[in-house]
Amino acid sequence: MxxxxxxxxxxxxxxxxxxxxxxxxxxxxxxxxxxxxxxxxxxxxxxxxxxxxxxRGLLRIEVILVRPETTFYRRLSRAFERIAATLDPVVRVHRTFADEADPPAIAALIASGDRRAGLILAVPDHPAIRAAVEGVAPQLPLVHVVTRAHPTLGELVAIDNYAAGRTAAHFLARMQGRLGGLVAIGHPIYQVHRERLRGFSDCLALRPGGLDFRWIGFGGDDARRCGDLVHRALETWPDLAGVYNVGAGNRAVADVLRRHPRGAGVFCVGHELSDATAEALRDGAMHIVLDQAPEAQARRAIDLMLSRLGLLTLPVDTTPIRFVTVTAESV
Missing domain, CATH: 1.10.260.40 (lambda repressor-like DNA-binding domains)
Structure with a gap:
């Protein structure tokens, strides 16, 4: 032929x-x-x-991420780096970290760069960022990782965050040995945090009384603020039974639970396996960690991009990435 x-x-x-x-x-x-x-x-x-x-080397895939100080985004970045080393030299993966608190700067990064063949985004949703995505989407393939930077344009690689929130509530309701109040700590700028909180709340609403979801604290993924919020909850509600930390700041949350006189009686669920959360699981400061497998998300994002560029002919799975439940017995 x-x-x-x-x-x-x-x-x-x-x-x-x-x-x-x-x-x-x-x-x-x-x-x-x-x-x-x-x-x-x-x-x-x-x-x-x-x-x-x-x-050769002209197929440049640009990955824009935030928060390099967090374990999750470091793992995600390293995963992209390792995958890039296995690709044909014609494909280059370039990683750029942006300031999460500066959406106009992120938007400028998205809008610039006419030499790239595709764009992978792991950045928050914001009007300026959405507008930038709308400007580049007609010209190149676009994949979102972890969370969407635009509600409709581009494909999403992520866990089912609503299911993750329901899973946190399920474990807390089944494994907590006493009744009382519950609090959650999250970061409102991320849609994924809102989805986890919605799943957590919806699951608890279907269960019989005894555990009272009282409060959502906005820690902004800042360790000190997250720790302070947990300390305030312990001081406000002597019957505090559980804490669900939706995002970053697990080390500070665990430290407060270790130090506070009533911390040992609080059941704690968090996200992302790290040295800090593994230690907290082993010493009982945390009880469940839901890890969203950034390595699998990076692999899926690259596969989707290669497929859209015509370099991968096999179909790519588009179902949510499976998150992993980690306990003291598995670290």
Whole structure:
């Protein structure tokens, strides 16, 4: 069977045959973004000729993340780094950390960079960020990791956060040995935190009385603030029975529960396995950790991107990533 023609590649890439000829013969004069689109189309059609060396490394996937100081995002970043080392040299994965508290700067990062072939985002939702996503989505593949930066544009790789919240409530209601008040600590700028809190609340509402969900504290994923909120809850409600920490700050939460005279009687559920949460599980300051497997999320995001670029022909699973329940017995 004859191989693909320049016309076939041109149709797949949405360009003219003259542009395809210039790219595949290495004659220059073509915008980098268009070169990337033509090369992706050629590979997806199994173009038999070796592509010019001058174009190798041009398929640049940019990953924008936040909060490098947190264990979760460090794990996510390292996972992207390890996966990138296994890819064909034609594909480069570039990671950039942005300031979570500066949405306009994140939006500027999203809007810039005309040499990239695809964009992977692990950033919060904000009007400026949504507008930036709307500006780039028509030009390149877009994948969100962990949480959506836009409600409809791009594909999402994440756990089922509503189910994670329900799971936290299930364990707390089944395993807590006494009745009393419950509190949750979260970060309102993240949709995933809101989904976890909704699942937590909905699950508890269906259970008989005895555990009273009293309060949601907004710790902003700041360790000191999260610890202070748990201390305030312990001082406010002597019958405090459980704490659900929806995001970061587990080390500070566990430290408060260790030090406070009533902390030992509080059942604590948190997210993300780390050295701090593993230690807290072993010494009883925490009881359940729900880990959202950032390594699996990075792998899925890269696979989706390669598929959209025509470099992966096998179908990619789009169901939610399975989160992992960790206890003292499994760390």
């Amino acid at each position: 004859a191989g693909p023609t320049f016309a076939d590649i041109a149709r797949a890439a949405g360009v003219g045959t003259a542009t395809v000829e210039r790219v595949l013969n290495g004659r220059g004069g073509v915008r980098p973004a268009t070169v990337e689109r033509v090369l992706a189309a050629a590979r997806s059609l199994d173009y038999p000729r070796r592509l010019p060396d001058v174009h």
